[in-house]
Structure formats: structure tokens, C-alpha cells
Amino acid sequence: MSTLKDIRKAIGIGLWFMFLTFPLLVIKVNPVEKTVIWRWHTMFLVGVASFGVYLLSRIVLTRRDARQERIRLGQEQETTKSNLRFFTAPQFRLLLAGTGLLFVLVFPALFSTYQINIMITALMYVVLGLGLNIVVGVAGLLNLGYVAFYAVGAYTYALLHLHFCLGFWTVLPIGGLLGAVFGILLGFPILRLRGDYLAIVTLGFGEIIRLVLENWNEFSQGPSGIADIPRPGFFGIDMSLETAIIYLYYLMICMVIFTIFVVNRLQNSRIGRAWFALREDEIACQAMGIDKTRTKLTAFALGATWAGMAGVFFAAKTTFINPASFTFIESAIILCIVVLGGMGSIVGVIVGAFVLILVPEYLRVFADYRMLVFGAVLVVMMLLRPQGIVANVRRTYPQP
């Protein structure tokens, strides 16, 4: 009975989407020459696809519900836990980490410079994702202007090199520090705001930074950007382009390990606990005697620090920066990494960064659909698995 009803509903949904996408997908006009291209086949495809997706989701969801019902009635054991026991065992984790580290270390020997470059980008996004994870995942403050701090870092290096000939190593801490300063600057006005206002203001802040960089020609050379930024040096030794890239790759690895270490320690610290408390319930958190202002500001500042440092790396990697690299899309990608991987989970963010950066790189055929998929990923993850691919396991303490 229910299947017949489902099919009828699926047909209805198919027809609805055919209607919905009719003008945009079927008709393509050229308003100047007054010509119209009709693409009827897309309408048919949309109908069939939405019909199929609906039926599939019904089947999957019915099964899941039935299984949960059985578990509730005690007819079936929760199998996931025993299946996962092997994966959560410390030996397995050690093995995985060891293999991962080995692979990472020999990576430059096995692959071409092009691959190494892609890998550096992915690692950069790991750092960015971990930084944003502090703000969004751990402290629960939705920051949509994260790319602004990234831009601050990149421009810090570019401008300090341009005017004062400062090197990579001097600028790296300065970039992080300036990121933190901007984080606090942004944090102050929005301390009192709740989630959604915060999102919009941070978005506006990100756009303001970009607009300033684009329009203030005397300061940032405007849209034409800054070129000839040097790659990081190694005690003044001249390196060929390939060696320099490999060197940067190893630096990036160190950076990622450093980030993971610090973020992990932070999460288990007093301030990390305060962030978790803030995320769960602001009022309760205040009632427990946590200084809300300070907690929020440290979250912004520490999140921005990583973006600042990643920005310095970005400038050093591409040797050319302009404001076009720091659009809202970039913030959205970083947010997508955090959401897909699992908010608050370090392993999750790393997985998310690799999936979202490497998959589009290697599936160039679908490059056009990249942002479309990113948008869909955000929605679908929220609907089906809000905790992300790798859920953050809350630390529990045994009862005394």
C-alpha cells in the first residue's frame, strides 16, 4: 500500500521539479539577438532524477526507521559499536597515523611537482579548517568572513616584503598576530550578537576587507595585486623551483602537525571547555561563572591566528596575491570543510579538507559543478548527518 502511495508522491515531486526548473533549465534566451534555445531534454532528466531521488530516500529512510524501531524494542543489538571497535582501538589508530605519516613523508619522492602543489593547497585548507573549527565547531560562533583573516595574513607578508624586505620566517608570527588582532577587532562589536546576526556581520566584515584591498590602491596596489613574493628560504641557500616547492611542502606538514597539536591541546584545556560550554548554552555558561566576553574573543583571536599564518603560507606558495583570491566563496569552502568533516572534530576536519580539495582537483570533468555540489553538501549534511563524517566524540570522565 505504502509503496503505491510513495510512487504517486514521487511522480508528483517529479512533476513539481519539472515545473520549478522549467524557465531556468529549459529556456535559454539571448536578449540581444532575440533568439531562444529550447532544451526540453533537461526537463525530462530533472523529472526522472527527482522521481528517483525521492524514491531512494524513502527506501533508505524507511529502513533506517525500521531498524531504529527494532533497536528500541530490543530485538536487535546496536551493531555499529562492535563494528567500530576495531577502528577505535588505540593500536589501529597508531597504525593509521604511522602509515599516514610515512605516506606524507615519502609523498614528494613519489609524485610530480604538480601533485605536490595540490597537496600543499589541501594542507593549507586543513590548517584553515582547523582554525575555523575553533570558532564554528568548538565555540559555536558561525563566522562567514573567515577569509578576511586569511587575506590579512597574505597581505601582511606581501606588503612587509615589498616595503621592508622582511622574510618569510619573520612575517609568519607577525601574520598570525595580525590575524589575532583583526579577530579581536571583529569580535568586539559583535560580542552581544547571537548566531544569525553574527553570521551576517562576519560576512560583511569579510567583504569590507576585500573591498578595501580592492579599492585602496596606494596601500594594496588594488585589483592588480602584488607579485614577486619570495618562497620561504632555508638559511639563504638558493633552491631550484622544484626543491623550493618540496621544501614548502615539508614546512606545510610541520605547520599542520603544529596546528593539530595546539588545537588538540586547546580543546582539552580550560578555555576549550569554556568554548564547548558556550556552544551548548550561552546562559548556562555564564551562570557557571565563565567570562563570556573573554571566551568569545579568544575563540575569534585564536581562530584568526591560524588563518593569518595560512595566509602567509598562501602568499609564499603562489608568490602572487590579489583580492580576487579572498572572496566569500573561499569562506564558504572552508565552512563546508568543517561541516562535512564534523564540527568540533579534528580528524573530521582533516578528512573534510582532503575530500573537498582533492576530489574536485582530480575530477576536473566536474569542475563546473564544484560549487553546486558544495552547496548541496551543506544542506544534505545538515539534513542527514549534522555531526559530519567523523563525529566529534565528547570526552567523558568516569564517575568517581
Place this chain on the structure above:
Amino acid sequence: MDYFIELLFSGLTRGSIYALIALGYTMVYGIIGLINFAHGEIYMIGAYTALIISTVLSIYGLPPLAILALTSLAAALWAAAYGFTVERLAYRPLRNAPRLSPLISAIGMSIFLQNFVLLAQTSDFQPFPSLIPEFAFMEPFAAVIGSKDLIILAVAALVMILLTFMIKFTRTGKAMRATSQDRKMALLVGINVDNIISITFLIGSALAAIGGLLIASHVGQINYSIGFIAGIKAFTAAVLGGIGSIPGAVLGSFVLGLTEAFATGYVSSDYEDAFAFALLVLILIFRPAGLLGKAAIDKV
């Protein structure tokens, strides 16, 4: 003085278009407490639908007024359908989820719709036909206010009056007010809250589409990304007036429109968009509840 009046009218025109979009934000926020990030995209889809339908109709050689009427109708219809679908797909299942979830879902929807239009149509700017006819009697005033500005002002005023009437005096309007005050209580007195929320999305989206059509024929070109900036500005306007308050949204829109017009006219046009953001940050620091809003008190 002429320059001043010109800027004044330009500000009013901007303001009334922002108002059409801001109303959608503020109505949705008032009812479900969610910032509908995809609203700017609905506006863009409305404008795009208008472009497509009007071009097709003009090829078939319909008279200009018929084209204008049919195009407005189609734009409002499809935008409303998109708004409805977005709510059903991305917001309704998350109604009882933590605050962050629907927000992220809304951002995802916004990115998705933007890229959907990019892929389905084109990434280039497309010229938008001038749907609004020039009036002969406006000729003497052409220096300060054009026919288009006049139409935009008139349409916006008409829509706002109709909306106010609807919310104040009809059954649906009453139900909407009840839902926005207390959703659970509205449910208890027999209001179909789901339907009311859908209706809110339908109305808000249709208004945004009308705004999209008007602004597109004013500016003369559109592309897939126009929804982003327009959405933020309309949101700024809604916050400026006090989000959730309908007269507030209108007031905020005019304040924002005038600020932008005078700031770009007298200060610098490079930072046109930055003025809106700066204004937004300033309001949120000094008067987070907005001009007409009431400060919300969190009760535990």
C-alpha cells in the same frame, strides 16, 4: 540643489527596492526566527525568470504592457515556487534542530541556487530589456526623476499598502501574527502553522521577485551573482529597522537607500557596498534591536 534632489530620488528608489526584498527577510525572521540566506537568490531567480519570459514573449510580438503584466506574474509565480520548495526541503526538516543547522543549510541553499542558475544559464552579464515604458508627461522632470523611478516608487508603495492591509485585516494575516508571537500557542488555537510558514515564504519570495524585476529593468543587466549583494543590503535594511518588524523593514530600507545615495554622491562611489556593511556593523553595536525593534529578552 538639483543634484541633491536627484540623489534624494535615487535614494528613495533604491530604498523602495530594498524594502521589497527586506520584507521577505523580516517576515520569515518574524515567524521562524531564521535568516533566510537564500532570499537574495530567490530575488535573483525572479529577475532571471523575468528576463527569460519577457524575451520569449517579445519574440512572439506581444504588446509591451501585456509583456510587463505576464512577466511580473511569471516572475512572482516561479520565485514563490522556489521559496516554497526551499523551505520544504532545507528548513522544515530542521525546525527543531540546533540554531546553527538551519543557518548552515540556508547558506548551502544559497550557494546551490546561485550555481544552479550559473550552470543552467550563463556566467556573463545579460542585458535586461526595459520593460517599463517611458511616460510622456514625465518629460519635464527627466533630469531629477525618470519614469522608471516613478513606477518603482509607485509599485513599492502599492505592494506595501496591500501587505499591511493583508497582515492587519485578513484571517491569514491574523494567523501569521499569531504564529510569529508564539508558534506553540498558535498551534493550540488551531492554526496550521506549517501552512502559515509556507504562505510567508510564498509572499516574501513573490515580493522579492517583483523587486528583482524592477531593479533589473532599472539597472539594465543581470547575472547569477546579483542576489548576494542585494540580499545582504536588504538584510541590513531589515536589521536597521528592527528585524521581524514590517514597518521597520520599510523604514530601514529607506534609511539605507538614502545613506547609500548620498554617500556615493558626495563621498566616493568606490566603496558603495562598504557603506551598507559599515552601517550594519554600527547599528549592531549601538542599537542591536534596530530602529523600531524591541530588545529581545532571553528567558530561561
